[in-house]
Amino acid sequence: MKALDRKLMRDLWQMRSQAFTIALVVASGIGSFIALLSTYDSLQWSRQSYYENARFAQVFADVKRAPRPVERQIVELPGVSAVETTVVQDVTLDIPGVAEPVIGRMIGLESSRQPSLNRLFLRQGRLPEDGKRNEALVSEGFSKARGLKPGDHIAALLNGKREELEIVGIVLSPEYIFASRGGEIPDDKGFGVFWMERERLASAFDMEGAFNRVSLTLAPGASEATVIDALDHLLEPYGSLSAYGRKDQNSHRILSQEIDQQKTMATVFPTIFLGVAAFLLNVVLARQVATQRDQIAALKALGYSDFAIAAHYLKLVLAIVFAGIVLGFAIGAWMGYEMTAMYTLFFHFPHLTYRIQPWIALVATGISLAAAVGAALGTVRSILSLAPAEAMRPPAPTRYRRMLLERFGLAHLLSPQARMVIRTLERRLLRTLLTTFGIACSVAIIVSGTFWRDSVNYLIDVQFYMADRGDVNVMFVNPVARSALNEIGRLPGVLSTEEMRSVPVRLRAGHHSYRTAVSGYPPDAQLRQLLDTDLHRVPLPPDGILLSQRLAERLAVKPGDQLIVESLEATRAKREAVVAGVVNDLVGLSAYMDITALNRLMSEGESISAVALTLDPTQAKAFYARLKEMPLVATVSIKEELLRSFRETNARFLLFFTAIVTAFAAAIAVGVVYNSARIALAERAWELASLRVLGFTRNEVSGLLLGELAIEIALAIPLGLWLGYLLSVLIVSMMTAETITFPVVITSSTYVYAALVILAAGVVSSLIVRNRVDRLDLVAVLKTRE
Numbered sequence: 001m002k003a004l005d006r007k008l009m010r011d012l013w014q015m016r017s018q019a020f021t022i023a024l025v026v027a028s029g030i031g032s033f034i035a036l037l038s039t040y041d042s043l044q045w046s047r048q049s050y051y052e053n054a055r056f057a058q059v060f061a062d063v064k065r066a067p068r069p070v071e072r073q074i075v076e077l078p079g080v081s082a083v084e085t086t087v088v089q090d091v092t093l094d095i096p097g098v099a100e101p102v103i104g105r106m107i108g109l110e111s112s113r114q115p116s117l118n119r120l121f122l123r124q125g126r127l128p129e130d131g132k133r134n135e136a137l138v139s140e141g142f143s144k145a146r147g148l149k150p151g152d153h154i155a156a157l158l159n160g161k162r163e164e165l166e167i168v169g170i171v172l173s174p175e176y177i178f179a180s181r182g183g184e185i186p187d188d189k190g191f192g193v194f195w196m197e198r199e200r201l202a203s204a205f206d207m208e209g210a211f212n213r214v215s216l217t218l219a220p221g222a223s224e225a226t227v228i229d230a231l232d233h234l235l236e237p238y239g240s241l242s243a244y245g246r247k248d249q250n251s252h253r254i255l256s257q258e259i260d261q262q263k264t265m266a267t268v269f270p271t272i273f274l275g276v277a278a279f280l281l282n283v284v285l286a287r288q289v290a291t292q293r294d295q296i297a298a299l300k301a302l303g304y305s306d307f308a309i310a311a312h313y314l315k316l317v318l319a320i321v322f323a324g325i326v327l328g329f330a331i332g333a334w335m336g337y338e339m340t341a342m343y344t345l346f347f348h349f350p351h352l353t354y355r356i357q358p359w360i361a362l363v364a365t366g367i368s369l370a371a372a373v374g375a376a377l378g379t380v381r382s383i384l385s386l387a388p389a390e391a392m393r394p395p396a397p398t399r400y401r402r403m404l405l406e407r408f409g410l411a412h413l414l415s416p417q418a419r420m421v422i423r424t425l426e427r428r429l430l431r432t433l434l435t436t437f438g439i440a441c442s443v444a445i446i447v448s449g450t451f452w453r454d455s456v457n458y459l460i461d462v463q464f465y466m467a468d469r470g471d472v473n474v475m476f477v478n479p480v481a482r483s484a485l486n487e488i489g490r491l492p493g494v495l496s497t498e499e500m501r502s503v504p505v506r507l508r509a510g511h512h513s514y515r516t517a518v519s520g521y522p523p524d525a526q527l528r529q530l531l532d533t534d535l536h537r538v539p540l541p542p543d544g545i546l547l548s549q550r551l552a553e554r555l556a557v558k559p560g561d562q563l564i565v566e567s568l569e570a571t572r573a574k575r576e577a578v579v580a581g582v583v584n585d586l587v588g589l590s591a592y593m594d595i596t597a598l599n600r601l602m603s604e605g606e607s608i609s610a611v612a613l614t615l616d617p618t619q620a621k622a623f624y625a626r627l628k629e630m631p632l633v634a635t636v637s638i639k640e641e642l643l644r645s646f647r648e649t650n651a652r653f654l655l656f657f658t659a660i661v662t663a664f665a666a667a668i669a670v671g672v673v674y675n676s677a678r679i680a681l682a683e684r685a686w687e688l689a690s691l692r693v694l695g696f697t698r699n700e701v702s703g704l705l706l707g708e709l710a711i712e713i714a715l716a717i718p719l720g721l722w723l724g725y726l727l728s729v730l731i732v733s734m735m736t737a738e739t740i741t742f743p744v745v746i747t748s749s750t751y752v753y754a755a756l757v758i759l760a761a762g763v764v765s766s767l768i769v770r771n772r773v774d775r776l777d778l779v780a781v782l783k784t785r786e
Helices: 003-014 016-054 070-075 140-146 198-204 224-238 250-291 293-301 306-345 358-384 388-392 416-427 429-467 484-489 549-555 595-601 617-627 639-693 698-734 748-774 778-782
Strands: 059-067 080-086 088-094 102-109 121-125 135-139 153-158 161-172 191-197 210-218 472-481 494-509 512-521 545-548 562-567 574-583 591-594 607-615 633-638
Touching: 003 016, 003 306, 016 250, 016 306, 016 358, 016 639, 059 224, 070 080, 070 210, 070 224, 080 102, 088 210, 102 153, 102 198, 102 633, 135 140, 140 161, 140 191, 161 191, 191 198, 210 224, 250 358, 250 429, 250 698, 293 306, 306 358, 306 639, 416 429, 416 698, 429 639, 429 698, 429 748, 472 484, 484 494, 484 607, 494 549, 494 595, 512 549, 512 595, 545 549, 549 574, 591 595, 607 617, 617 633, 633 639, 639 698, 639 748, 698 748
Parallel strands: 088 633, 102 191, 135 161, 512 591, 545 574
Antiparallel strands: 059 210, 080 210, 088 102, 088 153, 121 161, 135 191, 153 161, 472 607, 472 633, 494 512, 494 562, 494 607, 545 591, 562 574
16 A cells, blocks of 8 residues: 555544544435435336326316217327227215215226226226126225225215125226325325226216217327317317316326426435535645645655645545445435335325436436535645645744724623634634534525425415315205205204305416316305415405416416406306406415306306305214215315325325434534534644643633534524525425415424524534543643644
8 A cells, every 4th residue: 555545544544533424414415316316217217107008198188978979080180199088977985984975086997998098007806897887996095095905895876876886906097196186185085086887887977878088199299289179179069178288187297296396306405415515525625734734745855746645635535525425325225215105105106116327326426526526626726836845834823913892892791711712713704604604504404394394284274274264065066056055054064054166167368378267156255265465365356357376477467457268168158357366375276256257257047066164073974974865966075084184194204304304404514513623623722732731621621612613503593594494485486386386484493493403413513522622632732843
């Protein structure tokens, strides 16, 4: 082994604790980069391979009722490659031991065979057999949530008639990777998807020889927009609800949003970690060179070239970084695997395979090495410019001057020890500022990584308690007369009721358009409140339409502008409406009108499509039992059940992510605080030893060093809390979720948690340094080179 290599090993051993803390920071950056990016890649790859194997459709359309011969006309449309039609109906399920009604989506299966598009993946059991009309398949998420297995029976209300279905298989579908009736909240417990014999389902809903759902794939090079326009034109006489592409398919849209969010997180957090690591490497290497000036001079005098000496110190940096890379790979692989596994709580794939692409490892390594080399360049240049004769001399004494408080005549307010601490901080102002900023970065990471719980809780409070005040929403099969409101109100346990009318529409403003629904409420509605950004109630205007803020932005309209409202119901009515204002909806891109104005706009009488109600919990079972017997009721949405499922699903993921972010941020805090203290100890060892000889106690001597750290942490925490808020705003602004807005809401408990974690990290680092101060060898330290 060469002499310089032996020196390298000796230096690394002597600074092993510093090297380890820096390697931890590097590992945090590498680990977060690999975990987040590999999770992003694994989700994307699993989705793509599943879509290809299942032949997931690219265009979808719903109609009221179209005869089956129309299917041939769809196949002949230019740009269409393959077509699959079926019958789909949402029904109420009656599950043994479950009081409340559960929503089931029934999908017709042709002749007990696999569909040509959106093919099913059979997880357990078998497909239904020909002639056995009551056999059915069930989605895996629902079967797990409700404990269903092949051989179990379940009752469904098919167009008012109770039918007993036997489950013969458990399946997955590319249409329902994310299981929801159309919202942003997963609901495996309250929403199940079933496949049964098409003819049996069609006969129950008067759909013999017809279909109400069509899916198709495009020929190579075909224009999706052109095919959608042609499909809409063809299906318009049959009550088309407007065709849409894969990007607007609910499951695909939610999954794509989550994948894009992973990509955003993989960009932000590793950048901070590696930036702090580069700063620490620069400071530590600069200090190492400063303490070894005489050794560098001796090496040059002995004939070692500038390049060889510079390479020696570069190796020191690379050795630390390489240790961080190896540790980061291990952390990243474990964390990525766990994160990918947790996504099975939300998304249902046949195989959600975790993988680390070679390019991810190479990019992570390259970024780390680039940061290390960049951090070392300044120090390497100082080595190259250092003349042997100059290096033999001790460094020039520091130029002292009165501190700022002394210039203002306020020095008498401080003790001698406090003045010594502040003088040191002022004398090394740049290092003080950088150390404070490094600690502040760790505070910011904790805040921006843990505020999601506050944001989600705020979203739930506003959207589901302040805006939506009802307990249960009852949806009818078709719009009914307003007298149905009184019928619902007479059911057991109903305390109050409120009607609602929902019309599927396409809103057009110039060349902008969006497919949504206009919801009509009474002007004095109490169970559904529309709120502005200050959470004040927005009254429904007698005429005109209210839009959610993001929908108004999507259509590029403002209050006073005109909109074309195109009904997607059977009438296909087209009307003009004036934008009367905007509301602060956090979920969905929605439109609202006075229910009377909406019915007038659609040229309808007093019709309603749903009823919101409050319910006496003590009579809930009797209420649900009566509701299951009502043939006009299509589905029932129970707010507390929906939110309970959402909270249970999200709690584990949020807890895991919070723990990881906290650990990484603590690593940064320890790395910055400990290395700052060790460097200060190395620089001031002679001074501290002198004070010990002069009679200062260990506590007094330690106080001089640890007082600097305390001030830096005290300055860093408020700065870090502010930076954490800004980083949270940045992350939210980079999210691409279209139909949900995450408000940047950070509670005091989150700020306190971030501050306490950093204080704990600072205390641990200080105790380690204090131990080293107590063990100073006074005789060895007081020896001088002069």
